[in-house]
Amino acid sequence: MTVHPALRDARPVPYWLDRADLRPDPAPELAGEVRCDLAVVGGGYTGLWTALLAKEEDPAREVVLVEARTCGWAASGRNGGFCESSLTHGFGNGMARWPEEMPELLRLGRENLDAIEAALARHGVDCHFERTGQIVVATEPWQLAGLEEEVEQAKGLGQDVTFLDAEAVRAEVDSPTYLGGAYWRGDTALLDPARLAWGLRAACERLGVRIFEGSPVRSLDAEGDGVRLRTDHGSVRAGRAVLGTNAFPPLLRRLRRYTVPVYDYALMTEPLTGEQRAAIGWAGRQGLSDAGNQFHYYRLTPDWRILWGGYDAIYHYGSRIRPEYDQRPQTFDTLARHFFATFPQLEGVRFTHRWGGVIDTCSRFCVFFGTALGGRVAYALGFTGLGVGATHFAARVMLDLLAGRDTERTRPRMVREKPLPFPPEPLRYAGIQLTRWAIARADARGGRRNLWLRALDRLGLGFDS
CATH class of the missing domain: 1.10.12 (Lyase 2-enoyl-coa Hydratase; Chain  A, domain 2)
Known part of the structure; x- marks a missing residue:
């Protein structure tokens, strides 16, 4: 196929991870037997937040984190960097599923975002956290009524959201495709995904978490009053365990029915010139997405690049996950064409990076929770691409579940219920x-x-x- 001219020099690697000067040295591989109070499987946001919060809660607790590759290399280092307060994959999805709980879920979500900001400051994690808000734009006439209705519902529940007509939204960010928008203020922060993962990893180590990388966990079994996790060259004997495996096959076979791995793709532009920035406005630096079913998400970086992602969501037969799926030329070409249709005034801008990655989606579109092996193991899965903020909440829920605590986080139906499973192949x-x-x-x-x-x-x- 013909490669879009703007893609010809794009590196086939995630922009956020393509910085050897910032990337930490690998942690050692697990060898021999290790004993601990809490074992965490997975070095993405879910696992890192759980390990960090567990040590903050009880500094004497022995915590071990085991990661198959390196911390943050998968979805946590490849996403768009949208850290949202929503725990339900957006207001509309929450209202459709748990309308009676939404006031409480919205409060918990706001408090969760505040807690993330406080934790980053407390541990000195410099991930360019920037509380910008988000605008959801309508690019087709049929999307306007839905946005207006959602804005009215949200305002009725005390949300700081405003409906913008075409003139108002183009005063914020100028695109000829914009017909209106919903401006959600304060509920979204933008950040650098890899810096967040690497910063959490460093914070965990400072608190005494033992981290092992390059150590895929092959099995998880009950043993005595605890659990045993086995890797290729070692094992962990733990009192309790947390699974933060995201899209990768969970160690509990029964969970495989509830999630499917989906590939998402993104592009990153070169830094915009002053003239190019003036042509589009965007002085508020808000995160943006459109209101289509197949939607784009996009944002600015601190050095005025534009990340442009979304639209295609690709599932491979048999829930296959392979490195070669990280690159999909037809999707990159589609994304490039859509970018210049949205911002024709940026014609001539080049993309420096193109990448993909796998995320875990479930049938209700947002995280679900549970325990296994007699309460010794807790898990959180199914974030469906909106996990940057929700993983912090998930970590606290899992620690509550393992401790048998009845808290405001464990009581909602959203936490207690599971999604409907996907059918088997074919x-x-x-x-x-x-x-x-x-x-x-x-x-x-x-x-x-x-x-x-x-x-x-x-x-x-x-x-x-």
Whole structure:
């Protein structure tokens, strides 16, 4: 296929991770037997926050974190850096599923974002945390009514959100495609994903967490009153364990029905010149996304690059995860064309990086929780691309569950209930592909959802990134 001219020099690696001067040295591989009070599987945000908060809660607690590769190398180092207060993958999804709980979930979400900001300051984590808010823009007429309705609902629950008409939204960020927007103030921070992961890793080590990298955990079993985790060259004997495995196969087989791995893709531009910045405005530096079913998300970096991602959500038969899937030329070409359609005034800008990564999605679009092996193990999965902020909340929930604590975090139905499972193959693949086709068709037909999508809506099922 023809490569878009703006992509010709783009490096096929995640921008955030492409900085050898900032990347920490690898931690040692696990060898022999290690004993601890709490074992954490996974060195992404979920595992890192859990280890950090566990040590803050009880400095005497022995905590071990085991990571298959290096901390932050997967979704935690490849995402767009949107740290949102929402625990429900957006206001609309929460209202559709737990309307009676939304006042409480919104409060918990705001407090969670505040707690993240405080923790970063407390531990000196410099991840360019910037509380910018977010604008969801309408680029098709059919999207306006939905945005207006959501804004009114949210304002009724005390949210700081404003509906913007075309003139008002273009005064914030100038694109000829914008017809209106919903401006959510204060509920979104932008940050550098890799700096966050590496900063949390360093904070964990300062508090005494033992971290082992290059050590994939092969099995998890109950042993005595605790658990045993085995790697290729060692094992961990722990009283309790937490699973933060994200899209990768969970160590508990029963959980494999609840999530599917989905590939998401992004581009990063070169730094904009002063003239280019003036052409688009964006002085508020808000995070942006559009209101389509197949949506884009985009934001500015501190040096005025634009990250542009989303739209395609790719599932491979059999839930396969392979390194070669991180690159998808047809998606990069689509993203580049959409970028210049949104910002024609930036014609001539080049992309410096192109990358993809796998995330875990579930049928209700947001994180779910649970315990296993008689309460010895806790897990949080299914973040569906909105986990930068929600992982901190998830860590606190899992620590509560392991301790048997009844708290305001463990009481909501959203925490106590699980999503409906995905069917086995080949029905899983067929259903996901049919849903992707139907979503694209709805976007092309003024948002009209066909019988298949309406049936999924009634069942509370879906597929998203």
